[in-house]
Amino acid sequence: MDRIELVAHQAGDKSMVILQSLLCLLREKNLLTRADIEDLCEKVQARASDHAQDPLPCCVEEAAAAANEMKKLGQYIGSRYGGKHRRI
Numbered sequence: 001m002d003r004i005e006l007v008a009h010q011a012g013d014k015s016m017v018i019l020q021s022l023l024c025l026l027r028e029k030n031l032l033t034r035a036d037i038e039d040l041c042e043k044v045q046a047r048a049s050d051h052a053q054d055p056l057p058c059c060v061e062e063a064a065a066a067a068n069e070m071k072k073l074g075q076y077i078g079s080r081y082g083g084k085h086r087r088i
Contacts, residue, residue, distance in 0.1 A: 020073055027081050034083030037074050044070040 026032040048067035051060050 027077050034078055037077050041070050041074045
């Protein structure tokens with residue numbers, strides 16, 4: 001049982017590295033704007049904070065962790081690649 005959980009955790013880590021790298025690459029090539037990243041951060045945060053209304057059910061703890069990771073990634077991408085914030 002521990003071995004299966006370890007493998008599942010490693011698969012999640014691999015997926016996270018791939019997705020983080022993909023977001024950075026898309027931003028680097030200007031296919032995503034800083035505003036797009038900010039919108040994505042908000043969408044992830046909304047799923048984490050309003051779990052009852054989420055149309056795509058997921059684990060509450062994982063959604064909160066994803067929101068935290070997305071916030072960190074958004075800050076990194078913003079400082080690394082710059083760009084304009086979205087208009088409010």
